[in-house]
Amino acid sequence: MLSNDNKNYLLAFIATLVALLLFGFYCLANPPDETSARWYAFCFDCIPDAFIATVAIPIVYWLFVRRGITGLSVDESPTRLGVDPGARLADRQMMQNIPSEVAKASIPETVGVDASRVLVVVDVQNDFISGSLKAHKPNKVLQPVNDAIKLAQSNGLLVIFTRDWHPEDHWSFQRHARHCVMNTPGAEISDKIDVPPDSLVVNFGVNQGDVAYSALENPSLTMLLDNPKIESVYVIGIALNYCVKCTCLSITELGKTTFTIDEAIASADGDPDANEKDWKELQDHGVRRLPSIDSFAKHLSQNNRVNRSGESGGI
Incomplete structure (x- = not known):
């Protein structure tokens, strides 16, 4: 079963893909004139990059945040887990205080x-x-x-x-x-x-x-x-x-x-x-x-x- 954040990324990916397909169909159904031709060409040049981004962003997120490489997932949105934001903020502040204790440990x-x-x-x-x-x-x-x-x-x-x-x-x-x-x-x-x-x-x-x-x-x-x-x-x-x-x-x-x-x-x-x-x-x-x-x-x-x-x- 997919977690909530994975579901959100999957939905975002599908929405982006649908938008790109609709844009392509629109361009095919409405041949550009000289004024819009350059804009169409620019947009088509950007489509591969946009597609790669929709794939790369969730992969990077999973590898670096969810796998703990950056150690920042304590700052994830409180609503993702259905947890009270105030409680998550308190926990985040407590976790942020630990490095200060590390600094003190030399004294x-x-x-x-x-x-x-x-x-x-x-x-x-x-x-x-x-x-x-x-x-x-x-x-x-x-x-x-x-x-x-x-x-x-x-x-x-x-x-x-x-x-x-x-x-x-x-x-x-x-x-x-x-x-x-x-x-x-x-x-x-x-x-x-x-x-x-x-x-x-x-x-x-x-x-x-x-x-x-x-x-x-x-x-x-x-x-x-x-x-x-x-x-x-x-x-x-x-x-x-x-x-x-x-x-x-x-x-x-x-x-x-x-x-x-x-x-x-x-x-x-x-x-x-x-x-x-x-x-x-x-x-x-x-x-x-x-x-x-x-x-x-x-x-x-x-x-x-x-x-x-x-x-x-x-x-």
Whole structure:
């Protein structure tokens, strides 16, 4: 089924083609005199260019905007998706603010007390917790997620929340249940999650053709985490087999030391064999596993002691 914008382009193409045909028939039925001959010749010379344009414009649009090459589809017309323009404007403004946060990331005071460590909370959204694409026992990880966020805050880590944020015609709806449609309740972070006021929220999967498994498909998040001051990234959230795994792999490609906190990660369907395969893939790529919130707390405490001893010249 064609999306609304594809339908509009098809109708525009047909209308242009019909107009060109009517013009040709008119010229054949009304032979030009000397005065109009030059205009007819000029118009006929333009017909091939007009025809090419009607074909090229939708192709370029699909390749560069819908496929996310320009990253501008967040500015698509609100009426295309039947979304309230005010809501889309607010989302667009929020997305435009992310690059400014990237610029700030080079200034330690704006990143947090400890600019070298980041906690990434992946997709703790309503549709993955209680909605259309519910993960396996997601409620079991809610308290550990909140505990990890609290620990991160108390230890000066920057906390970043990611959100699946899809247009109504996102490709993944052909493979998975319809989920996390932008500006719908299902796409919002669960109200059972404590979101610190100074945390960042990053959307990804905003284009129809985005793969939307790694949150680093958002180039602003990639730029932020690629900051040389950031050394370690801790990842929690939903779901192990898709966005958590792919986000971790993308972070390792930046050369960052990457940790998972297993107790605060839900799997997609609870398949032990599939989960073990994904855990092994993460470990093979250098991702380190912290089994519990307690181990996360001990790890942060040990790092804090090392940092303090380094600042005092060593012990």
